[in-house]
Amino acid sequence: MKNNTLLLLGDEAVAQGALDAGISGFYAYPGTPSTEIMEYALNSRQAAEGKVHRMWSANEKTAVEAALGMSYAGKRTMAMMKHVGLNVAADAFVNSALTGANGGLIVTVADDPSMHSSQNEQDSRFFGKFAMIPMLEPSNQQEAYEMCFSAFELSERHETPVLLRLTTRIAHSRAGITRREPLAQHGITLPQDKRQFVLLPAIARKRYKVLLSRQEAFEQEALDSPYNRYFDGDDKRLGIIACGIAYNYVMENYQDSGCPHPQLKLSQYPVPRKLIERLVNECDRILVVEDGMPVVEEMLRGLLDRDLRVLGRISGELPRDGELNPALLRQALGFEAQPGGTVPDGIVPRPPALCAGCSHIDSMNAINEAIREVYGDGHVFSDIGCYTLGALPPYNSINSCVDMGASITMAKGAADAGLYPSAAIIGDSTFTHSGMTALLDAVVENTNMLVCILDNSTTAMTGGQDSHAHGRLVQICEGLGVHPDHIRTLRPTPKTHDEFVEIIKEELAYEGVSVIIPQRECVQTKTRRTKLAKQGAQ
Amino acid sequence: MRLDIILAGVGGQGILSIATVLGYAALESGLQLKQAEVHGMSQRGGEVQSHLRIADRPIYSDLIPAGSADMILSVEPMESLRYLPFLSPEGWLVTNTTPFRNIDNYPELDRVIGEVKKVRHHVAIDADAIAREHNNARGMNMVMVGAASLFLPLELERLKEGIGYIFARKGEDVVERNLATLEAGRSFAEEYRATAL
């Protein structure tokens, strides 16, 4: 296109920014809304030519650890995940703040306010603060691109990992990006201090003091940052702190007139106190606008919350939960709502459903006949993936979905409590993400339970990424110690329904750990593969 | 100039190809653009919408504010009504009339179309039928672009270039067919406007 602008999603802008900033390796586990960062890197010719490592990891923890290893070796690297992925990676992430980085290390996390496709709406800025590392939060796609350069520099200048926080809206919205001149990748250089990454207590105590001593410098960086900007205004009855993308929702309401109030656009943390102080000293009241949880608002209020001049999500000017939008800001800023139409009666929602022909349908039907219809509702623990839709009518098959891998462990705990039958349903990708250790717990005690690993050869829920489990499930289960006689595979179709029900019944009769692996490829990935093969043949 | 369009449809109907054509035309005209999309859960047969914002000055919010869209451009009639709170009182509702029925409780089509016709500025067009007439069964989206083009401050030539851009890979023939489909959508909207007003 003209002007050499690229029209990129926020996610893609991050991938392109990292590539242009000389990254050598991407590590990620898929998760909406972060998935497109790796997908862009996987499809990038620039990445292929530069032999940039880009491959899905088994889970978010292995991703962060591998990235830390690449940083150790002196190269620039990034780990990417959705917000709940950072819970999985937390051990590596928090400790990496102590080891510090060698080559630039960015951990990119995409939060999902309003839970468009997530179990919660946790705010990753808490994690950044908890780990005490610098954080960047773009307000638009161009900043997302630029911040990759800045974050690598910041990371290398202070030998620290840097958290890059996105939200769904920026991750999945497209805008024109102006590129910079690409930088070359680093060569291998090992850390000068060869014990820096050895967190033995004696060393860790020193490293912690190093981290503490860097806090002032981190804050100074935020104070000098081009991403944090103080705009003065005449109407000092109100001052506005707008974090990340929230800045746009404020400015949307002042685009013609300009904002009359002093405003602090906040996109780099730790929070630069001098700028906040100036705003607080000059203004009567302060409105804090954050897309996510009231992180900064809570800091400003403090524990005793005696100062009633702070407005935001806690005081109710903005809703306590959910994604922000321009209309919510309009209201909070005291403007009248814009008139719009109303949705007529009878407009019904279209809930997401399993695709026609999906193998999970056959699994739900067999499980319902063999378990629910015999023992009643309440015996089936499940996990996260397309099959979670089995919770909805017409299936009503499953009783839990908490975090990846929890189906097997919850079924074990319930079996330990005496529940019979106790069954777990888990997808192939979720199983290799964090179900294997759970299964090992069950094997060690030979817990009386049934595990169904739904093998559709892909990570379907997030758009069909390759699954690490592919072709390995039986061996993995054998290797973990499940008795080979009780690892059963079949191809789930409407025709094999009776056979499937029979297998479940047989395995419920066995006192110990049984694994059933229904195997049939996801309809969507199969269609896509066939199409690609056809195109290739032409 | 500022133009805010809500694109609506059902997952799998390909509303993003409409966004690509409009976006291409906007960028080629030297305009700025932001386009918020829905990815993830809602793609599989669920409702999908995209906020397309085009302007000759910086665009702040990725989301269109309620009550200020210049157009709802929908490839499915019931979906067009779902976003009415976003439509400005002066805005246009341009929708396909062929329903996409993947739910049991889909409302009666006559009622849906009746509601569409209550909107002051609207175009209801059987884009699927027009696409079939032009031997382009999968060209429904381009019929919609053609119908919408009448009310958009984008040059028709730029839109045509956009079609050339997205279909180039599939050959000259496919490009030509989609250009014809675009024209058909535009002519329909012209007639519709003449008779309805």
Ligand SMILES: Cc1ncc(C[n+]2csc(CCOP(=O)(O)OP(=O)(O)O)c2C)c(N)n1
């Ligand atoms: C910790 C964490 N990481 C990532 C996700 C996003 N996510 C939800 S389901 C899923 C994968 C599902 O794959 P699989 O288990 O194979 O089931 P399928 O969708 O293929 O049926 C992913 C990656 C998440 N919810 N939590």
Ligand code: SF4
């Ligand atoms: S995407 Fe694949 S796994 Fe998911 S519902 Fe469709 S066919 Fe089933």
